[in-house]
Amino acid sequence: MSGQPKGWEAIRAEVLRRIRARDWAPGEAIPNEADLAAEFGCARATVNRALRDLAAAGVLERRRKAGTRVALHPVRKATLDIPVTRAEVEARGQSYSFRLLQSEMALPPVPVALKLGLAPGSRLLHLRTLHLADGKPFLHEDRWLNPAALPQPLPDFAAISANEWLVTHVAYTSGDIAFSAENASDAEAAILGLPKGTALFVTERSTWSEAQPITAVRLAHAPGYRLHTLV
Incomplete structure (x- = not known):
């Protein structure tokens, strides 16, 4: 080969x-x-x-x-690939678009720094993106990216979403993912155009290369989102 x-x-x-x-x-x-x-x-x-x-x-x-x-004892596991949001929206028969709301180098909050095992004072690229389906809010993405783990130069994240670029360009070796139902924060409610406190399906995910963290992201899905996986 x-x-x-x-x-x-x-x-x-x-x-x-x-x-x-x-x-x-x-x-x-x-x-x-x-x-x-x-x-x-x-x-x-x-x-x-x-x-x-x-x-x-x-x-x-x-x-x-x-x-x-x-594996010593192979078993069948549920599978969960990281989805490309554009493909999810288009699979629903809807038109996809997105808006980059924020892009800046910043110190991550303590929970993010601890999750990624970062040294004190480490600065990451903070991106907030609103994904839309037929022009309506579909998903709010709050992402922290570790530039040291990414191929350079970085793309224009106003032209291609960080979600799609990462899935298609950056390999990861491990990660963790958590799902929860949470009430929208005031900021999330405003961005998604929802009443304050609306119940949202939330995904929190972090991924790693063999040696260093790649990203930590919080995804707040608008009501009506459904997650699909294989077993």
């Missing part, structure tokens, strides 16, 4: 073949993403997509700073 670019599905199939052939035994660490990308002649993000899919299926075990291993 070396020397020829491959799609993530082909890489997934080859990794699975090696596991089934016991080239990589249960419990054994597999090569890192950079080495696999060099072998397969593709972008690291493509390898990351293939390995994430196998991890979601329970074939691989991935841990931040510990690498990726063949």
